[in-house]
Amino acid sequence: MAFDMFPCKRNCFNACHSRQNTLCSLIFSIAWILQFIGNVHGDEPLGRELLLLLANWLCDNYMKDPLATLIVNNVRLHILPSMNPDGFSLRRRNNANNVDLNRDFPDQVFSLLHLFFPMNNDADARQPETKAIIHWSKERHFTASASLHGGALVANYPWDGTEDRKRNYYACPDDDTFRFMASLYSSSHHNMSLHKEFQGGITNGAAWYPIYGGMQDWNYIYGGCFELTLEVSDDKWPPANELHNLWNFNKKSMLNLVASLVKSGVHGRVFSSHCGGPLPASIAVKGINYSIKAGERFADYHRLLVPGERYEVRASMPGHKPKSTVILLGEEAMTLDFVLDPEITDKESLLRSGCFRGFDSESRFNFVDFLKGPYLGVSLVLIFVLAFLWALVRRKLSLNHFKHRQSVAPKRSGV
Template identity: 40%
Template structure:
């Protein structure tokens, strides 16, 4: 017996390369379970719920402490395949998972990410929609919606107007997930265009809609995040690669400026979960032929990694401080408290201070606002920009 071949056979599952093809539910599950088994110290595979047809909504967590939150370790997430016929992101997430777990301990950049970030990856939020598509198609197909024919990116509570769409199992699972994890930064991956889009997707005159835009109080941060991703994608940053589509300067757009939508996931993340999320449109063709997938991976790999790195600030130690919310807070306001983090070794020489929190109006109270933005339901946004973004 050739013992060399025997040992290579034992090692093959750890070294086998994920192929560039479309992986349906059973194949995707098999891959995720194999990764979770072979890289158990740094991975945790779990389902956050089920689709209408009972398919698991899998999330693979990668990190040094994958099963629990640790103080000072920020929570990051990627969600793909929200529209079932927008497929590139689904496959990129599987290749990103492979890239992360195989790079741990070998690639200093990846090792540092895993040491300092808890990364949650959901390859498919709409597995029923993906399975419903019969063949690749660049345009609209029935697989866009979930099995109940609801567009999941129009199905979340909306901060600006009442959204009476029946909440779907996939949407409810994500909403529950957001309550259980303290996500800081996120992106949801789509197809059909080539652009990084940032909140708001909906709005009112107070957010700038009279000027064909809708901006958050953190617009500078969102523009920076979108530019971080687009600038490292050689085709996205050109802004004009999709025929018969809008041109996007530098591959970036405000969501409302592109087109308004109600009940979107990125607005929900920002308003209700205090998570900075942008939308990444990764391909002009929604469901391209699988031989194109290696090109999409090459175009997006650096962007995917660099975007994750925005959630960590190298050289700093965790720093705890107290934030006091006044009892008589101004109606329709958010609290902002900037925290200047000292470098390691400087904590002892700097005295902590707690200046009064300025009251920053988020929106003016207008008749067009829904109950979602009334003070009793609106969540205060406490922005720690110097902690997570620099």
């Protein structure tokens, strides 16, 4: 009866449990994954309070409010209320080591040829909070992210840095999509879109003021994740009696941003036509110099795009022939699966190309198909014969052991 509450119950993709076996999680669908992060700077605590209120609202309103139900059923939402608890305790911007965490991520520098090169890439020197976020993000394969800050009222999007390190608008390849996401948050807010300093309540990070080593650009470059930096209040540390109003000002924006993952973009999975197994292929859109990678386990991908436009989506993977499909993206998200044909068919090459990647997820069906095939009867007879022979051998060994013990045992003297 309890499972009747959940819409996706035909396919269980994964099951996991906590270290102490006290909490079990079943994954019934391949969902969009979004992370909310608050309190990156210790002296900007409003984000942590808003995220706790968001979590509480979703729990209280699931199966009661349509938007809450849509989000819980379709989005795997990860909430980190405080990235910088030491800074919060010290009531200062930086962490316990006096490092600004939003300047501590690997970034990009630019050459004259506009090529990207890694910067700030000394992993040992990076702060523990930064290392934890990087590990978490790479492990979870987030679709989108939003970090909540204070001290301004604007939705900020990449790039945060410029080639010449001057204050200029510097667009990333997905500039249109980021502007759509930022505008969605701003227009849903109580008064963000009316802010006099920023037209429409949104800004390109580099046009506002360039920074380097920020989490927003790192997520886009290295994580395949679309992140916004949300400045949610002009007051960095508002009094407690204003929290209720500030929550109401931001609630609709936060919910609409999460729900937009379900209502826009294209998503699906990539399979091999040879074995039917999942392929962690690259997904690219013609005209946008940026690609994302399908998940390693389930080969699921989630590509954010502006609705109402025509796109040519391409899936490619080494050892397989790429495929492209032209779509017209409407006001709802579109499901688009790809089945890639291998360039070669010998088993060794297919192994290298990722067709047979073990017996996890749906690649298990290769072994099942073998058992169901024409060799099923032969296999069963062979197993029975081997089991019978093994039983005879064990019996023979037991008899020999018993006779040996009889022959070496000391004989009792007669009375």
